[in-house]
Structures are given as structure tokens and as C-alpha cells.
Amino acid sequence: MDHDRAQATDAPTQIAPVMTLTGIEKSYGPVHVLKGVDLTLRRGEVHALLGENGAGKSTLMKIIFGIEQPDAGAIELDFLGRIKIDSPRAALALGIGLVSQELSLVPQLDVAQNIFLGKTDATRFVPRKHYRLEAAKILAELAPHIRVDSRVEALGMADRQLVEISRTLARGGRIIAFDEPTSSLTPAERDNLFRVIARLKEAGKVIVYISHRMKEIREICDSVTVLRDGCVIVSGNIGRYSEDELNNLIAGRQLSEEIAARPISAVQLDGPVSLEVKGLTSERIRDVDFRLQQGEIFGFAGLVGSGRSAIMRALFGMDAITGGEIHVDGKPVAIDKPVAAIRAGIALIPEDRRGHAIVPMMDIEQNFGLANYHHFTRGGFILGRKRKAEIRRMAADMHIRPDNIATQLRNLSGGNQQKVVIARWLATGARIFLFDEPTRGIDVGAKSEIYALLRNLAAAGATVLVVSSELPELLMLCNRIGVVVAGQMVRTLSNDGRLNEEVLMKYAALENVS
Secondary structure (H helix, E strand, O other): OOOOOOOEOOOOOOOOEEEEEEEEEEEEOOEEEEEEEEEEEEOOEEEEEEOOOOOOHHHHHHHHOOOOOOOEEEEEEOOOEEEOOOOHHHHHHOOEEEEOOOOOOOOOOEHHHHHOOOOOOOOOOOOHHHHHHHHHHHHHHHOOOOOOOOEHHHOOHHHHHHHHHHHHHOOOOOEEEEEOOOOOOOHHHHHHHHHHHHHHHHOOOEEEEEOOOHHHHHHHOOEEEEEEOOEEEEEEEHHHOOHHHHHHHHHOOOOHHHHHOOOOOHHHOOOOEEEEEEEEEEOOOOOEEEEEEOOOEEEEEOOOOOOHHHHHHHHOOOOOEEEEEEEEOOEEEOOOOHHHHHHOOEEEEOOOHHHHOOOOOOEHHHHHOOOOHHHHEEOOEEOHHHHHHHHHHHHHHOOOOOOOOOOEHHHOOHHHHHHHHHHHHHHOOOOEEEEEOOOOOOOHHHHHHHHHHHHHHHHOOOEEEEEOOOHHHHHHHOOEEEEEEOOEEEEEEEOOOOOOHHHHHHHHOOOOOO
């Protein structure tokens, strides 16, 4: 069926809407971000808001939360009629809260102070004891394990999210939006968050849920709206659509075959060994052994904190190696810092792109050149014409959008930022690529392109190592998968078609390593 640019909706439900957005428009200069968007949110409903990076989701949330103002359109609340939300403080006063990846808490203040921050009348003194009593009442059902006098900076990400939710509830919260809330959570923390969302739903709250993780969307959401290029493509009951249909609606093309291509089994690979690790040991890992061939994609599975990323950090010289050997193309190499890894042909694409891989305020060309200084200089001068030609060629080959190399990286989607980082390392001549959570925070369309890039690297003879918390991702990409527990690799499993998530979790959940 043809959903392209057609707004499909279910028959009207008997539940009256709590908030209705009609004809929302928003432009930034010549860029038309939202094009007449309609959205209806109902009591006791978890509503998924889906779309690729740049589809308009974040802009719509900023408008609902008062961070941005629409150029046209109307917002209505059930008990007030048409309203204007001119600031986040006004949104909170209306019971509208946003739990985003970048929380708005003050780390130096305690839990109670954060919950009531900005709510009090500045003309009168209210004892701290009063705040803590009120905060304790709110947390009693939501998160009784959190102490109201704990400083927020001492809390983990999951508990900080619960404090953010409590902050909204303290203002009579009725609408709570979650933007990629599980990106930094362990499976247990994620399950607890889902239980909290279920209780909020039972209490009649409206939940808006934004995520690129389709399994989560199918698990907890009742309805869905898909945005593409600033337009509503479909909106209705989520049960109407299969996972493949939603993925295709989000991207505007058929993605199932692009994403789900299975790797050939490691036993079929017969290339020379490119990377051999013997007894690799650092502060966080011990006695890690593996041998990888050219053209192989090798995955690391394990729980958060198991040591998967620590293996990558040691290989790239970010963590001091206290024991073991590393051989590249059959020759021993000493890697004591990242520059030594780069010289050995090893590249790291880290989990935290913004913190460790890119400079958001620099443009595409400048970010591309960060690890390639010696390739594009002569006598201390940058060969600007040569560098521009190379990044333009690679941007075209890798479909980096926008293709204007003077665009600042902060204005690119997560998937396109990732492509710029990969292009940078390709230009260094790297042949061993370490990918730590390569698709975190990336939409489904960009995921398929990243998967294709990894597969193409392997097909060209590179060796690719992947850490991912998404087990289906490892199963789709990897020839073999090593399971890491408490800093040790306890099993190496061939992805022969019989390997599945249950087997990986069985080994990943081992508590004791012999």
C-alpha cells in the first residue's frame, strides 16, 4: 500500500484528546522543518513519534516544551483550549515535561532541590525540610530507593531520569515526552523504566516516546506517528503496522533486505590473519585472546560494563596495556598511545561521537582532516585544494548529506556525522576498524547505510570489530561473536545461522568466570 506523503489515521477513538497540535509549521531560514504537522495525544496512551534524524521530531518536541515557537498552527489543551507555550517553565507549569538524552538537572543540587527547582515563589522562604517531604511523597511510588537528600551528580543515568520525571509530576504532570531514554541504560534499568512508564500510563498520563529501537517501540507503545521530511506520513494504532512497514515508512524506501543481510560464516573465510591478540590485559580486561582474518567482521557481546569497550580502548592505546601481545599482519606492535595505533593501521570510531570523535563547531572538511594532517600538508602548509577534493569524493561515495563540505558537523544527523568519522579513517589508510556502538542514536535509514559501509569495508579486505548492545545488530553483521564477561572473553561463537539472542544472553549473563 502507498503511504507516501499520505496521512493515514485510524477511526476516532472514544478517549478525548489531552493535547492537539494542528497545522504546525516551523522554518529556520530557507529550511522548512515542519510542514503542517498534526498530532493528537490521548490520556493513558504511549504514543511513539518516529522518523529519521532531521525528520522534525526534535523540533516538534521543542515546540511542545516551549523551547521553540511555531511559525503557524495551533496547540490546544483539553482544559484550557488554545494555548501558547512560550518557555520550558511555562510548559512545566502546564504539566508538560521532557526527559531527553541531555537532562536539564543541576548536578550540584540534591534530588529534592531539583524536583522543585523554579517552582517556588521567590518572595517567600520555604524550609528545605518541606521540599524533601514533598519530594519523598512523589518518589514513594515512582522510585522509593532514591534518597531526596542525595546530590544528583552521585546518581546513575537511570535514577536521574526518574528525578526528571518526578520534576514533571511535582507540577501536576499530564504529558511526559521521552527522547531516546534507554540509550545509556543497562537492560535491567531499561526494564525498570518501562515499568515506570506502565504505571504512568495506568495513572492516565500521556507518554510521547521517541526511539530508534523498534523492539522497544513495539513493546510499550499504543499508537504511532511517523514524520518524514517534516510531514506526517501515518498516524494511528501501532498494531496496524509491522516492524518492516514502519521501517520503510520512516525511510521512504524498502529497508528489510538492506538491513537483514546475513554475514557468511567465519569458517568460510580464508584470508590471512590481520589482527592477533594474545593475553591482552589492562586495568579492565585480562587474558583476552583472538585471531581475526582480513575481511572478517567480529563482534563483542556482553552486558554494559562487561569490558567490551575496554578491549577497544586497549587496542587503540587509550587504556594502558599491562600484559599480552598485539600482532598486526603477523608483526608484533607496541601500542601505548593512540598515535601508535594509527601508525599500525588501527582506527577507532567511538561510542560518544560528540565527546570523542568530532568537533561540532568545525565543518565537514575540517573534521575530516583531524587525523590526516600529514596526508594534506607540505612544508607545514595545508594543501587545501587536495583535501577539499578528497573529502568531496568521499562525501559523494558515502552519500554524506548535506554535501556542502563547509557545513558544521553540529548540523548533520548522527548517521552523517558517523560517515564523516569513517571517511577520516579511510583516508589514513587504516585496515583495522574498531566500531563501538556504531548505530547508537542513529535512525533506521542511516543504520542501513552504516551496515552497508561496514560490510563494504570487510569486502574490501579490512578487518572490522564491533561492540554493540543490540544483539540483533551483531547477528546481522558479524561472522563471529566473542562474549565478554567481567573483563574476560568467555566464548567465541561462529554465526552459522543457528546462533541467536538467547544463546548470546546465556553466556553474557554468566556471573562467574573460571
